[in-house]
Amino acid sequence: MKKFTQSTLALALGTLMSGSAFAASLAITNATVHTATEQGVLKGASIVVTDGKITAINPAEVKADQIIDAAGAIVTPGFISSMNQLGLVEVGAVARSRDAEDDKAGIDFDPSLAFNPRSSLIPYARKGGITQDIIVPDGGDSIFAGLAATVDLSGEFDSVVATETALIVHLGAKSKGSRAMSLKNLIDKLDGQKTKLAKKDDKKDDKKDEKKADKPSAEERILTEVLAGKLPVVVHVNRASDILELLKVKATFGLNLVLWGANDAVLVADKIAAAKVPVILSAMDNLPGDFDSLHAHLGNAGKLEQAGVKVLLTVGGDASHNMYQMRFDAGNAVSNGMSYDGAIKAVTANVAEVFGIDGGKIAVGQKADIVMWNADPLDFQGHVVKMWINGEEVTTESRQDKLRERYTTPTNMPVNYTK
Numbered sequence: 089m090k091k092f093t094q095s096t097l098a099l100a101l102g103t104l105m106s107g108s109a110f111a112a113s114l115a116i117t118n119a120t121v122h123t124a125t126e127q128g129v130l131k132g133a134s135i136v137v138t139d140g141k142i143t144a145i146n147p148a149e150v151k152a153d154q155i156i157d158a159a160g161a162i163v164t165p166g167f168i169s170s171m172n173q174l175g176l177v178e179v180g181a182v183a184r185s186r187d188a189e190d191d192k193a194g195i196d197f198d199p200s201l202a203f204n205p206r207s208s209l210i211p212y213a214r215k216g217g218i219t220q221d222i223i224v225p226d227g228g229d230s231i232f233a234g235l236a237a238t239v240d241l242s243g244e245f246d247s248v249v250a251t252e253t254a255l256i257v258h259l260g261a262k263s264k265g266s267r268a269m270s271l272k273n274l275i276d277k278l279d280g281q282k283t284k285l286a287k288k289d290d291k292k293d294d295k296k297d298e299k300k301a302d303k304p305s306a307e308e309r310i311l312t313e314v315l316a317g318k319l320p321v322v323v324h325v326n327r328a329s330d331i332l333e334l335l336k337v338k339a340t341f342g343l344n345l346v347l348w349g350a351n352d353a354v355l356v357a358d359k360i361a362a363a364k365v366p367v368i369l370s371a372m373d374n375l376p377g378d379f380d381s382l383h384a385h386l387g388n389a390g391k392l393e394q395a396g397v398k399v400l401l402t403v404g405g406d407a408s409h410n411m412y413q414m415r416f417d418a419g420n421a422v423s424n425g426m427s428y429d430g431a432i433k434a435v436t437a438n439v440a441e442v443f444g445i446d447g448g449k450i451a452v453g454q455k456a457d458i459v460m461w462n463a464d465p466l467d468f469q470g471h472v473v474k475m476w477i478n479g480e481e482v483t484t485e486s487r488q489d490k491l492r493e494r495y496t497t498p499t500n501m502p503v504n505y506t507k
Contacts, residue, residue: 089238089250089251089252089253089318089319089443089444090250090251090252091249091250112153112154113136113137113138113139113143113151113152113153113154114136114137114138114152114153114154114155114156114456114476114479115134115135115136115137115150115151115152115154115155115156116134116135116137116156116158116163116458116460117134117150117155117156117157117158118132118133118134118157118158118159118160119132119133119134119135119158119160119161119162119163119460120132120133120158120160120161120162120163121133121135121145121163121164121450122162122163122164122165122429122432122450123145123165123449123450123451124164124165124432124433124436124437124448124449124450125437125449125450125451127451128429129429130145130146132160133145133146133163134146134147134150135163135450135458136150136151136152137152137456137458137476137479138152138479139479140455140456140478140479140480141453141454141455141456141479142450142451142452142453142454142455142456142458143452144452145450145451145452156460156474158460161460161461161462161473162460162461162463162464162465162470163450163458163459163460163461164217164432164436164450164458164459164461164465165436165437165447165448165449165450165454165457165458165459166217166218166219166220166436166447166448166457166458166459166475166476166477167216167217167218167219167414167415167435167436167459168218168219168220168221168222168435168436168439168440168445168447168448169213169218169220169221169222169402169403169407169411169414169435170221170222170224170236170368170400170402170439170443171222171224171322171348171368171402171407172221172223172224172402172403172407172408172411173186173188173199173223173224173225173226173407173408174207174209174210174213174221174223174239174407174408174411175203175204175205175207175209175210175223175239176188176199176202176203176204176223176225176408177408178204178207178208178209180406180409187199187202188223188224188225188226189225189226189227189228189233190228191228191229192228192229193225193226193227193228193229193230193232193233193234194227194228194230194232194234194307195230195232195234195235195255195277195306195307195310195311196234196235196305196306196307196310197225197227197228197232197233197234197235198234198235198237198251198252199223199224199225199234199235199237200223200235200237200239200248200251203223203237203239203247203248205239205242205243205244205245205247205248206243208486208487209408209409209411210241210243211243211483211484211485211486211487212411212412212486212487212488213241213411213412214241214472214475214482214483214484214486215412215471215472215484215486216411216412216413216414216415216472217415217459217461217465217472217475218241218411218412218414219240219241219447219457219459219475219477220238220239220240220241220249220445220447220448220457221238221239221240221241221411222236222237222238222239222253222254222439222443222445223236223237223238223239224236224254224256224322225256227256227258231257231258231259231270231273231274232255232256232257232277233256233257233258234255234256235251235252235253235254235255235256235310236252236253236254236255236256236322236443237249237250237251237252237253238250238251238253238443238445240457240477240478241477241482242477242478242480242482243482249445249446250445252310252313252319253320253443253444253445254319254320254321254322254346254443255310255314255319255320255321255322256322256324257274257321257322257323257324258270258323258324259271259274259323259324259325259330259334260324260325260326260327260330260349260380261326261327261378261379261380267330271330271333271334271337274337275337277311278311278314278315278337278341278343279341281308281311281312281314281315282315282341284308285312285315314341314343314344315341315342315343316342317342317343317344318344319344320344320345320346320442320443321343321344321345321346322346322347322348322368323345323346323347323348324348324349325347325348325349325350325380326349326350326351326352326378326380326381327352327379327380327381328352328353328355328356328383330380331347331350331352331353331356331360332356332359334347335359335360335363335365338363338365339363345363345365346365346366346367346368346442347360347365347366347367347368348367348368348369348402349368349369349381350367350368350369351369351373351376351380351381351382351383351384351388352380352381352382352383353367353369353388353392353397354383354385354388354391354392354395355383357391357392357395357397358395360392360395360397361395361396361397364398365397366397366398366399366400366438366442367392367397367398367399367400368400368401368402369388369389369392369399369400369401369402370401370402370403370404370405370417371386371388371389371401371417371418371420371421371424371426372386372403372404372417372420373385373388373404374386386420386421386423386424387424387425389401389421389424389425389426389431389434390421390424390425390426390427391425393425393426393427393430394425398438398441398442399426399430399434399438400434400435400438400439400442401414401417401418401421401431401434401435402414403417414435415435415465415466415470416466416468418431418432418434418435418466419431419464419466419467421434422466428466431466432466436448436449437449455478456476456478456479457476457477457478458475458476459472459474459475459476460472460473460474460475461473472484
C-alpha cells in the first residue's frame with residue numbers, strides 16, 4: 089500500500105514555527121467510549137488528542153487547549169465504509185459523472201486519480217459517522233477490476249490517504265462464458281508471475297543479466313506484492329464451491345485473501361475461519377439475487393462471527409449514495425444474532441486491521457477520527473453530535489440539510505421559489 093504523508097507546504101510551515109509553538113490539543117471528558125479494542129467500553133472516560141493523534145486515554149490530569157464535557161454521551165471511532173465508488177460516481181445515470189470503470193481497466197487501474205473530495209455524497213456519509221472509506225473500481229472487461237484506495241471524508245483535496253490498498257477481483261456467475269475460465273485466469277496470472285520471480289532469483293548472481301533485466305511493469309509489481317502477501321486480494325464471490333476453490337488458491341500462493349459478498353459463506357464458515365480469511369458482506373442481504381446467493385440471510389453476519397470469522401460490514405446496492413445507512417445495517421446485524429461489540433468492530437477496527445488503515449480504534453497512537461453521538465449509533469434515534477477527522481472538527485451539514493432549509497423557510501416569494 090502506498091501511503092501519503094503531510095504536504096511539503098505543511099512541513100515548511102512547521103519548520104517556520106517557533107520552538108515555543110505547539111499543536112492545538114483537544115480533550116473529551118466524561119464519555120462512554122466504545123474503544124473497538126480489547127478494552128471494550130470505558131465509562132466516564134477521557135480522551136486527549138494532539139496533532140491529529142490520540143495521545144492519552146484516562147490520564148491522571150486532563151490538560152488541553154479545548155476541553156469538551158461529553159456528559160456521558162457515546163463516543164466511537166470514526167466508522168470506515170468500504171467497497172463503494174464514493175467520490176468516483178456522482179449520479180449513476182449520468183455517464184460523465186462516472187469514473188469508476190473503464191473497458192480497458194485491469195490489475196493496475198487506479199481510480200483514485202479521479203477521486204472528487206468535494207462530492208456532495210461525502211457530507212451525507214459523514215452524517216452516518218463515517219470518517220474513512222475504501223473506494224473500489226468497477227473495472228471493465230477483465231476479472232481484475234483494479235486497485236482500491238483509502239480516503240478520508242474530510243472533504244479536503246489531500247484526502248486520498250493511501251493508494252493500492254487492495255486488488256479487486258470479480259469471480260462467480262457470468263452472463264457469458266464460464267466461471268471456470270475466470271478462476272483459471274486468476275490462477276494463470278499468479279502462477280505466471282511466480283514463475284518469473286523464480287527465474288529472476290535463479291539469475292540473481294549473474295550481474296550481467298541483472299543489468300539487462302527489464303524494469304517490472306506496473307502489473308508485475310502489483311502481482312509481486314500480492315504473492316508476497318503484502319497486498320490484500322478482495323474477491324467478489326458468493327457460491328460456496330467457488331469460495332472453497334479460492335481457499336485452495338490462497339493456500340497455494342500465500343494470498344492475503346478477503347471475500348466480498350459471500351452469501352454462501354455460512355455453508356463453509358468453519359473452513360473460512362480456519363483459513364483466517366475475512367469476509368465483507370452486507371447485513372441486509374436477505375434474498376437471493378441469483379443462483380450463487382441462495383443462502384443470503386439477515387443472520388449471516390452473526391453466524392459467521394460465531395464461527396470465528398472476522399466480519400466487515402458494508403452497504404449493499406448503491407453503496408455510494410446510501411453509506412449513511414451502514415450504522416443501521418450494523419444494528420440489524422445485532423438484531424439478527426451478531427454481538428453489539430462485534431458489529432461496532434465490523435465497521436471500525438476490523439476494517440482497519442484487514443486493510444492496514446490507521447484508525448478504527450480509540451487507542452493511544454491511533455489517528456484521531458472520533459465521533460460523539462447523542463444516543464446509540466446503531467439505532468434510529470442516534471445521530472452525530474460532533475465529529476473529528478485527523479483531530480479536526482468537521483461539519484455534518486449536507487446538501488440535503490441545505491435543501492430542507494431552503495424549501496421550509498417562510499418566504500413571500502411564490503410557491504417553489506425562495507429568497
